[in-house]
Amino acid sequence: MLGEFEYLLLSAAASLGEEAYGASIRAMVEEATGTSCSIGALYTTLDRLEQKGLLKTWMGGATAQRGGRAKRMVRITPKGIEAAAHFYGVVRRMTTGLAWEMTT
Amino acid sequence: MSTVPWRFMEWLARALDLAEQEAVLGDLYESRSGALACAVGLAGLVLRRQMQAWSDWRPWLGLVGIAMPVGLLLADFALMLARTFDLYVWIAWNYAVMDMQILEETGFTLRHGAVVIGSYLALLLVWSWTGGFALASISGRALWWNAAAVCVVWLVHARIEEPRIALPLLWVCFAAGAWQGMHRRRLAGGRAAALLCCTLALTAIAIYSAGWWRAGNGVSKQIAVVLILSWPVFYVAAAACSFRKSALQ
Numbered sequence: 001m002l003g004e005f006e007y008l009l010l011s012a013a014a015s016l017g018e019e020a021y022g023a024s025i026r027a028m029v030e031e032a033t034g035t036s037c038s039i040g041a042l043y044t045t046l047d048r049l050e051q052k053g054l055l056k057t058w059m060g061g062a063t064a065q066r067g068g069r070a071k072r073m074v075r076i077t078p079k080g081i082e083a084a085a086h087f088y089g090v091v092r093r094m095t096t097g098l099a100w101e102m103t104t
Numbered sequence: 105m106s107t108v109p110w111r112f113m114e115w116l117a118r119a120l121d122l123a124e125q126e127a128v129l130g131d132l133y134e135s136r137s138g139a140l141a142c143a144v145g146l147a148g149l150v151l152r153r154q155m156q157a158w159s160d161w162r163p164w165l166g167l168v169g170i171a172m173p174v175g176l177l178l179a180d181f182a183l184m185l186a187r188t189f190d191l192y193v194w195i196a197w198n199y200a201v202m203d204m205q206i207l208e209e210t211g212f213t214l215r216h217g218a219v220v221i222g223s224y225l226a227l228l229l230v231w232s233w234t235g236g237f238a239l240a241s242i243s244g245r246a247l248w249w250n251a252a253a254v255c256v257v258w259l260v261h262a263r264i265e266e267p268r269i270a271l272p273l274l275w276v277c278f279a280a281g282a283w284q285g286m287h288r289r290r291l292a293g294g295r296a297a298a299l300l301c302c303t304l305a306l307t308a309i310a311i312y313s314a315g316w317w318r319a320g321n322g323v324s325k326q327i328a329v330v331l332i333l334s335w336p337v338f339y340v341a342a343a344a345c346s347f348r349k350s351a352l353q
Contacts, residue, residue, distance in 0.1 A: 023131040036141075039128060040148035044156070059123055062130070069130025072123070 002087045006054075008033070009045055010084040013055060013076045021060060021071040022046070046074065054080035109139035116143070119150045119248065153245060163246035170239045170336060171250045175257035177333055178232055178278075182270035183261075185224045189270075192217035220310075225273075227306040231333055232274045234299060236281025238336035241289050241343060251282060289343075296344035303337045 002010070012028040013020040022042060029037045049055040060071040076084070113132065117125045128149060132142045157163055195202065195212055207213055243250045262271055291299065307330055 021131075022127055023134045026131065026135070038148050039131060039145040040150075040152045043124065043128065043149055044152050059127070065134060066130035067133040069133060070123075070126045071130060072127035 001090070002054075002083055005041065005045055006049055007084060007087045009042070009049060010054060010076055010080050013074045014081065014084065016074075020074040020076075022074075023066075023071075025074060046072075049080065052079075052083075053077060054083050106139070109143065113139075113142060113146055116146050116150060119245070120153060121245075124153075154249070157243075157245040158249075160244070163243045163250060166239050166243040166246070166250045167253055170235055170242070171253040172257060173332055174231075174235045174336065175254040176261065177329065178228070178235065178274055179258050179261040179271065181224075181228055181231075181333075182274045185221070185228055186270045188217075188224065189221055192221060223306060223310045225270075227303075227310045228270065228274060229277045230299070230303050230306055231336075232277040233281035233284075234303065234337045234340060236278035236283075237285035237291070238281075238339050240282040240285025241340070247282065247286060254278065291340055291344050293344045296341045300337050300341045303334060307334065 008029050009025060012025040012032075016024050016028065022039075025046075026037050026039065026042050029042075046055060046057060050057055054077060056075045056077055057072050060073040062068050062070045114129065117129055120128065128146065132146065135142070137145075191212070192214065195207070195217065196214060199214070239250055239254070240247050258271060258275070290296075311330075
């Protein structure tokens with residue numbers, strides 16, 4: 001089963017579609033979680049997901065916005081969609097009927 | 105981000121693969137984060153990659169099989185070369201006042217000295233280049249740690265014994281070999297075979313011209329030392345053969 005950070009990356013890659021690459025995924029995760037996402041965690045997790053066959057990555061074109069550097073483009077695979085759907089299903093089933101209350 | 109922190113970032117990113125360097129530096133540039141945050145993030149990634157590299161057995165072989173033993177033996181050999189050189193410099197300096205008969209009888213002639221020093225020097229250069237090449241080829245991304253281990257071995261050795269001119273020579277050749285190994289990983293079959301023949305021939309010349317570098321050592325010990333020092337060249341030759349086989353298939 002996926003880890004939570006792996007699930008976040010798969011979700012971000014699926015949401016961003018053709019625009020999914022390192023910086024855009026990182027920005028989306030940071031915006032959604034409200035915490036910083038380290039570039040080390042991002043790239044090592046992307047590698048792990050690619051090794052598992054849940055993502056596919058390739059080098060894209062360079063842009064001036066990035067100082068002329070190429071992007072590492074990301075695309076979720078059918079196996080990745082299946083794994084993310086499974087994770088989401090488990091979380092939904094586990095939390096059905098629960099009402100979390102914030103104590104602070 | 106100003107130029108100096110960015111240059112530092114580029115330097116740090118060189119520990120990563122080329123494609124990853126490109127992607128990560130581009131991401132950092134695009135994020136417009138502060139220099140410190142970028143540096144910490146990048147250092148974290150480099151550290152994670154280094155840790156990953158050590159999960160493989162090859163960097164450990166590089167550390168245990170080359171960096172420590174070969175590094176120590178090469179440093180020892182460099183010292184012996186320096187001492188032999190000093191001896192013959194002293195003989196040359198005092199040549200006019202020395203008894204030729206004694207020199208001939210002891211075998212310390214200038215011609216003999218030139219052969220011994222020449223063969224030692226050539227062997228040291230070949231061994232150190234090959235050691236550097238094999239270390240880089242085996243260690244992959246963990247090369248920097250293994251190179252640091254070699255430097256520590258040599259520095260400790262230089263602190264115990266007097267630093268001599270042969271040690272910097274060793275450093276330069278080892279670094280040149282490591283540079284080549286880092287970029288090529290494997291030598292072509294012909295070059296590996298030439299390197300193997302050259303090393304074995306130089307080893308034979310060094311043994312037979314000088315009776316090896318330590319008086320009193322047994323033959324078995326000499327052979328053991330030769331095998332330890334020469335194993336990187338056998339590794340380079342074996343890697344070239346396996347590369348040729350996989351290319352043919």
